[in-house]
Amino acid sequence: MLVAHTEDRQRISLVSGWTKEQLEMLRQKHRFICPLCKKSVRLKLGTKRRWHFAHMEEKECSIKLEAESDYHLQGKEQLFHWLIDQKIQTLLEPYLPSIKQRPDIFIHYEERYYAIEYQCSPIPLSIFEKRTRSYLEKDILPIWIYGGNRLTRKSSALFSLSPIEWAALQPHASLQQNYLHYFCANTQQFFSLTNVLSLSSQTAFSPLKTERITDVSFVSLLGKALVYDDTWKATWLTIKKKWRYNVTPYSGRLQQYFNQYCYQRKISPFLYPIEAGWPTKHHQWLETAPHIWQTYLLIHLTAYPIHTRFTFQDVFRFFKGLIERKLCSCRTLPYYHGHYSYAVMSYLQLLINTGFLKRTGNKEFFRVKEIQYPQSIDEAIVRDEAFIKSIKIN
Ligand SMILES: [Zn+2]
Structure with a gap:
């Protein structure tokens, strides 16, 4: 996690430009609490991984199930800054009590709410579905962006997709096409499958678009109006x-x-x-x-x-x-x-x-x-x- 509360309910976000000394001081003065399950979390200021909050026991959060790798933390932070740079109203890891969810990033853009879930580890399809539907029911559009480490390419236009990747396929507004995004925290690139066709339970056929994060806007992520050609x-x-x-x-x-x-x-x-x-x-x-x-x-x-x-x-x-x-x-x-x-x-x-x-x-x-x-x-x-x-x- 990149966000925790202090015992007096101050919100501490690690992407707010703290120095190590400031955070060490904060750590001496305060106890940190997970905004979701309210259990104590520890502020980790090591040199190997991105600074983050972690639950005290080795057990993970009782509400958010998956563990966050360093890759995930880095990618989430990059996506957050990418949105801020586009002057989009963005919240990092907010807790939404009405649906008991904490998206990685929450956005308000042109009268709509979006929840970005940056997913680098596998989760069961049932959890994926529950989370996605709970957002949709509240009129929040969830956008799953998978870790670039999950993209499995079989040949130039053939990919192997897991059930949660298939399930994240979003139809474009024009309904003529669909899209699925990956983001690699190491290379800072988006990989997008557009116009995904199904060949079997796993195999997908789609052109792949690779773009540097600086060349992509949030709007373009929601799907450019591509026309089907005969290629x-x-x-x-x-x-x-x-x-x-x-x-x-x-x-x-x-x-x-x-x-x-x-x-x-x-x-x-x-x-x-x-x-x-x-x-x-x-x-x-x-x-x-x-x-x-x-x-x-x-x-x-x-x-x-x-x-x-x-x-x-x-x-x-x-x-x-x-x-x-x-x-x-x-x-x-x-x-x-x-x-x-x-x-x-x-x-x-x-x-x-x-x-x-x-x-x-x-x-x-x-x-x-x-x-x-x-x-x-x-x-x-x-x-x-x-x-x-x-x-x-x-
Ligand atoms: Zn927790």
């Missing part, structure tokens, strides 16, 4: 190709079930339909790789003969069954309105846009085509390339 398409085709080559007999339970499901229907899982395995506006709701859940859905649609009407409820009921049987899994996305049904709906929209389905006036659908199963991987690659031209992330 994602080439990478997406490579990924689709990989799914066609990567089916192994020793893969996970969900992939094994998928393989079986395909073989039972005399389809090769390598040669899943051309219409399956595409990103849509809401597909982040699902952890399962898009080519898998979309193939299930497509095969289900063939239960309705061509020109036979069905409703969204019919499709949703089938899909809900997959979730309940744990053959597909969905994500916790506290920042998003809606539900995994949005992913199903936006996929139906993709099928309408690409001429596989038609919609009638009263939200009924009917199929106008048969599924395109490629006969070989070479053929699939050529046809995927042709198909992607008709796709827009709607």
Whole structure:
């Protein structure tokens, strides 16, 4: 912690430019108290770590659970000064009694309140979700900024995200995109993923923006109006190709079930339909790789003969069954309105846009085509390339 109270309720913030001598004096005269749990804390003025307050016993605070590393303390302080320099109303570690939370940094900016949580250590998803929702309920927008030490890059545009990183994905105001930020206290750089697409439970596809802290403003952190261009398409085709080559007999339970499901229907899982395995506006709701859940859905649609009407409820009921049987899994996305049904709906929209389905006036659908199963991987690659031209992330 960088803030504590004295026994006479003076607030002592270590980012206020104290000298070591002044703080040593203060330490002789006063006892320090954790603003959250009211237990005694010690002022640490060592040479190795940034000066900070720590709870007396090795046990951490009974309210704020995670321990703060030096990296975390340094980063928090840098973020605090970065905001102050932009003349933004900023509080360090304030305790918000109405929700029993103490964000790292609290901001009032253009009529809105923001809570910055600089998170460098893992926390359980349940705690993440509880904290995020409690802010949102009070109309405070939480912004999770993860420690740069957590960013796991697999290749130039592929990243491995943990559930709390997925859950911190924020939709941009225009809803066409989303963002997720990291900040490295050592290099003083922001790393931002923008337009994150989901490839599997962990793997995310996104361009990475690296910027020095001095080049970033708080407003730009909330998302610049980037427009989707078509540069994602080439990478997406490579990924689709990989799914066609990567089916192994020793893969996970969900992939094994998928393989079986395909073989039972005399389809090769390598040669899943051309219409399956595409990103849509809401597909982040699902952890399962898009080519898998979309193939299930497509095969289900063939239960309705061509020109036979069905409703969204019919499709949703089938899909809900997959979730309940744990053959597909969905994500916790506290920042998003809606539900995994949005992913199903936006996929139906993709099928309408690409001429596989038609919609009638009263939200009924009917199929106008048969599924395109490629006969070989070479053929699939050529046809995927042709198909992607008709796709827009709607
Ligand atoms: Zn405490």
